[in-house]
Amino acid sequence: MKTYKTNIKPGSATAQKWVVKAGFFALGRTIAHLSATDDEVMREIAAWPEGYSFSMNVLPAGPCLVMEKLNNKMHFIGLDAKPDADMIVEVKNLSIAFKMIMAQLGAHDVYARHGIGVTGNIADSMKLIRIIYKAEAMLFPKILNKNILKESPDETLQLQVKRLKAITLGVILGK
């Protein structure tokens, strides 16, 4: 009698997971930096109360991007899920999150692919998406961000200086 493989345990996409973790780390620290330096981002978070938090969770087992508003600024809390966050954004699988981090899919593309779900206030999720757009424009040069933003900002000197600050002060130094 022919035998078949049973109880197959799928492996883990470890490398993709680490890339997403690194991307979430950079994204989180960029958002934190912009929340203290960029007028538009400051306006977006102004209506969120102190202690407001969001958790962007990659299903089924992470990583997660967790941020919290403290002293009128967003803080990058970490990469572990926060089940009691005020807003939980669920990215439906690691493959989608990987493409987001690798500048292959924008937030609207992910939405168009039915790739995210939101628990919490829809208006807050719209603010978060605009903040992510802003952060992606800082992290990626036009040649990359034109793939993921609906409208790519002009590569002015001012933008490049802001990008340099966001990467050095925000991502590297965490300020």
Place this chain on the structure above:
Amino acid sequence: MIPAYYEFYNPVKINAGDGALETIPYELGQMNAAKPLIITDKGVVKNGLLEIVLNAFRDSEIVIGAVYDDTPPDSSLVVVNEITALYHKSGCDSIIALGGGSSIDTAKGVNIAVSEKTNDIATFMGADRLKSTPRPFVVIPTTAGTGSEVTLVAVINDTENHVKLPFTSYRLLPNLAVLDPRMTMTLPPKITAMTGMDALTHAVEAFTCMQKNPISDAYATVAISLISKNIMSATKPNAKKETRFAMANAATMAGVAFSNSMVGAVHAIGHACGAIARVPHGMAMSILLPHVMEFNMDKLEDLYAKLLLHLTDEETYAKTFQSQRAKKAIQRIVEMRKELYDIAGLPFTLRGAGVTEEQFAKIAELAMNDGAMLPNPKILTTADVIGILKKAY
């Protein structure tokens, strides 16, 4: 162009045409249901539509568990809880929604409360939060516009906290939509015009927004053709059954389309006009549609050009230069609005709908945070929204 990835889902059985109501007892039997609760409103009862529906159950083994006929124009948590109590008290096992968007959304809310065994459906707000198998659910629309009979969305008012709660789940989709021509025969001209333009907006945005796919396109384009050819005659007094039935089909098809490809900025701004200035949804859609199309023109010109074929006819499409087709498609919608104003008094400006310029800032702020902004292919700023509102004023 076919997107790199898309999803499409529509499991709703559609029974449409003469005698469609009489198929309901058999269909309920197929779902192992025998005691439905009917959710409707006073207008439906007054127009004699409930009686027609009840007559469709004669000689069947179905027992109507209860009829709730107090659904308000805006569904609310309080009403959902009241009806849920009636459902349990009457020993019902299924739900029939008979009416327009409010009755259908209320019925979806009751189905959440019953199947999730909760008296606080607000805890299930959001996308994909429902986990339990819903009760057998039949929808009989009495307007031709919302498409709610085939959508996965419900919006219920939390009147205590003054917020609208959106629910999105495939578990909200009805099992059966019944399109019976008798149900829309009494619709007044202005409501026919408004709901028809709502359906047209669903179809146009479904065809042009970011979740569009080849299957939703097929539904959207046929819906646009049906609306374009029938909305004027359906709006006139003593409209023929055929034209009204065509509009009912169009609304359902547009509903299938946008339930799978979402809507865009027309809806985002329209929702805000409704919330701030109490502009009826269909009226807001009719007023805003051509203005938002003009705004989106540089991104969507090719798609709008294709719509000209469905908004007019083969001859007009063929005679129009490619470079002029998109503009002509928008012009056709502008003309439709003017005709509907003449026939039914449907306003085509925000001023005519009672909006004041002082409300623009609030409308724009609210619109920017509406979920429908995301699938719009072109990004909008608050200033862009105010610009559109000014043009529509």
